[in-house]
Amino acid sequence: MDRSGKEKLVSELQESLNAANLVVVTHQNGLSVAEVSDLRRKMRAAGAGFKVAKNRLAKLALTGTKHEGLGEFLKGPTALAYSADPVAAAKVAVTFAKSNEKLSIVGGSMGTETLGADGIKALATLPSLDELRAKLVGMLQTPATRVAVVTAAPAGQLARVLGAYARKGEA
Template identity: 50%
Template structure:
């Protein structure tokens, strides 16, 4: 890798760190190509990506902005899982780490904040953006259906009374 390629890789990583809601730092030692492909597919379904990085380039891209704690995450074979929202990459990475012993979550970065493994697991337990949108839509629609039910109830009762009188007259 020559100097220009390294500079391009650093700029790409700076963009990843800036545009991602959270970056999950993982170790992938011992994973097969098929397992990595499976993990990438799972991440892609959630709108996230996985990128294997060189530690020195990642540290240069961070430029000391997260301090020594952030730089300590980048040791050994590191892959970054990232997405525009803060939750999806963490969810998939922690779920995959539970299923596969060779894949481990080391920590993460959220803006200028360094997250440990426990914080990434907590982040993964939060609902995703799509789930939150669904809940909000459900909350918005619930009062409308209740109002429609309340407005419809007197008419239904009136119809039942009329049907009862008609049945009584017919008998």
């Protein structure tokens, strides 16, 4: 790769990392092209990205971003998973690492906070941003549903009482 290609790669990676709230550093020893493609597809489906880059270029891309502390993790065959959702990249990476021993979690960064492998695995157990939003909407809708049922109950009871008197009068 020539110098201009490297500069373009670094600037694109830096753009992606600036937009990301979570970056996960992984070691990938011996992953086949099909396995990496499968991982990338799963990352895209979750709204995350996965990039294999030379450590030197990745360190250059990290400079000036809030994830600058990740330079210490960039040793060996590494790849970066990143997402705007603070949980998505961790979930996909940890799930994939459980099913494929060739991928291991090294560490990561959530905002300016640098996390170890255990921190990333703990993040993966949290619900995603969309799941949290769905739970919140469900919690907000439940009281409204209950209020509607309670206010409709007296009218229903009154109708049943009047119906009973009407049937009694006919008999």
